Amino acid sequence: MWDSCGWESQLLETGFLAIFLCPVWTLSQIPRRCPPSLICIWTFRWLIVRIMLGAGLIKIRGDKCWRDLTCMDYHYETQPVPNPVSYYLHRSPWWFHRFETLSNHFIELIAPFFTFLGRRMCMVNGVIQILFQVVLILSGNLSFLNWLTIVPSLACFDDKSLAFLFRSGAKKTVLEIQNEARAGRPPKPTRGILMRRVVNVSLAVLIGYLSIPVVMNLLSSRQVMNTSFDPLRIVNTYGAFGSITKERTEVIFQGTLAKDPKDPEAIWEEYQFLCKPGDVNRRPCLISPYHYRLDWLMWFAAFQTYEQSEWVIHIAGRLLANDSTVLSLMDHNPFQDRGTPRWVRGEHFRYKFSQPGSSRAAQGKWWLRKRIGAYFPPVDLEGLRGYFQSRNWPHPHIPQKKS
Known part of the structure; x- marks a missing residue:
């Protein structure tokens, strides 16, 4: 790409x-x-x-x-x-x-x-x-x-x-x-x-x-x-880092099998990307000289809105269909061998490095995070149909299981 x-x-x-x-x-x-x-x-x-x-x-x-x-x-x-x-x-x-x-x-x-x-x-x-x-x-x-x-x-x-x-x-x-x-x-x-x-x-x-x-x-x-x-x-x-972001924010994709996304008992599970921060206990990775483009694009998306980065909703639709192409770009699919999620949402978090030698670091936490709010609301496949059609995107379909 x-x-x-x-x-x-x-x-x-x-x-x-x-x-x-x-x-x-x-x-x-x-x-x-x-x-x-x-x-x-x-x-x-x-x-x-x-x-x-x-x-x-x-x-x-x-x-x-x-x-x-x-x-x-x-x-x-x-x-x-x-x-x-x-x-x-x-x-x-x-x-x-x-x-x-x-x-x-x-x-x-x-x-x-x-x-x-x-x-x-x-x-x-x-x-x-x-x-x-x-x-x-x-x-x-x-x-x-x-x-x-x-x-x-x-x-x-x-x-x-x-x-x-x-x-x-x-x-x-x-x-x-x-x-x-x-x-x-x-x-x-x-x-x-x-x-x-x-x-x-x-x-x-x-x-x-x-x-x-x-x-x-x-x-x-x-x-x-x-x-x-x-x-x-x-x-x-050329040029790089003409401006520096003073705070790190991340978009975290979450999915649930619950029928109602507003159900307080709904369990939301997180998708993990190959390298970008997500799980606070995961050590920052080494990828150079390789390049994970989706992880980089998610960095840009985090200080924009989903309206400015509509491809984020496209990713959500593909996750709802357990699309193998998109999932291959991720490190962890919480719904592996468990079917497809009913709903996917984007949550917005502020991330900071933990202090080396602190109690949080001793617990294995590389990052500390605090929820900012919703990045995009819960969406399901049927609800995204009109959104995809208005942008001439092919609507994702859940793959049929082989008998």
Whole structure:
């Protein structure tokens, strides 16, 4: 499912640039006659510069907490899908959170310009950006986004700095190619090499032209993030966490077998997602570099209404029919082998990390939660028929048992 998020545009752009980085006429790991063009390398460097500047500028222009250095007081607890390390980092001292926020501004707003200050400073930026992504991987479940961001960061290093990664024979070949280039003895141009040069120059012109609205967006006080100005998403503008939610809320799906949902004796049982917070006793999960899209979308839905996220009602209808596709995206179905629920509702809760070392934590509670109210009222299959028809959704049906 492609839902126009920043990581998808970044994946498209990175994949597009990789086409021109790979050798065409040989399967050799080190193509001697036609090594990767410096133009291709710079397109990747330009990508990492835009990714980081976009993220840094949207923060400075967005939430006040990025300017008063308090955003990290909330981020670990309220990020889309926290991991176990997030639980402990959230309780770091206030001064450490201020240091984190200042470091974030330096990494995203200052370090990218090192790319244009010569070989050594470019490599410094590469080291900074890769270490930054590793920290993000360890402290949260931001899916494959951080791993993907490491890819253009590698372009900040040249062959000499990465020579230790090659076998001895390959390392010798790389050094010979570099020495020939420095001595002004490039390989004799062939028709294929000339064609490749034309393609590389054309790529530079294309990226430069498509970068104009992106740069204008970065300079604008009305900057938007995770947007493309061309239909193929070849050059995009990026950004993340321009605003930070100060409280974590969750939508919890509950079902019951009771005939009357208003019956005070009705037992409502909870569905558990693969990773997002639900059961307060369940340890936050580790999923990076994988990505559970439904869990992420539920994070967005929690600070909207079900009218703004109508797909939540679609999920409820599928749960009422014990739809195997939707249930495969969940960790626990309370009605497994017990038939189908008569009613499903959405409850809205506020979640907070428990205090490490407290009595609640000693009881195995990773989270504390408090009910806010109903997110959507109890619904049944028949009651949803008109709702589904008005939106041209296929009405779910309870699967018939095999005789």
